[in-house]
């Protein structure tokens with residue numbers, strides 16, 4: 224992809240002060256970090272890239288990762304607090320909620336969710352279209368007093384650019400996975416991510432880190448001058464929204 228006018232993202236300074244609102248660094252609760260040493264390795268790598276503020280966002284899924292808020296808080300306080308002190312991390316706990324029936328039940332029961340700030344909630348959809356009426360859930364999230372931040376919209380094969388625009392109009396915020404700008408998830412996702420970046424559809428950038436060695440993929444991301452401009456604006460907006 225490297226060509227005239229393109230510059231590598233890493234080393235551009237654009238990642239400095241990154242507020243990474245999506246990661247799976249709390250170990251032992253989902254498919255992310257496998258232990259304390261692994262979490263340390265991932266967090267150090269993220270710090271090296273420029274992350275200044277971290278969020279640990281374990282999966283909460285009815286079927287696979289049956290985490291609940293109380294247990295996650297306890298795990299975070301017990302395991303992450305000492306590591307945060309050791310690495311001098313600014314790290315908070317939130318969660319990545321799968322929009323499924325168990326999430327819907329929580330909303331209906333007015334269950335208190337793990338949020339990014341006082342009202343933003345990070346959510347994800349199944350990767351493929353399961354026929355689940357996910358679009359109605361966004362209204363229900365809003366009615367419950369929350370604002371949805373949709374994780375990695377570029378990765379859902381069933382969502383077109385026009386769908387993203389509709390979601391934005393409904394007040395849903397969109398979070399880019401940094402690795403989507405590389406070939407990590409394939410060319411299709413990469414193309415969509417660049418298209419959405421150019422259309423200024425994103426509000427946040429997350430690492431969605433499950434493992435270390437992200438740098439080898441992030442290191443090859445290169446951007447044109449106009450993409451750098453869009454990315455800089457996105458990083459700035461993202462910092463402001465969660466400050």
Ligand SMILES: [Fe+2]
Nearest residue numbers: 245319374431
């Ligand atoms: Fe995630």
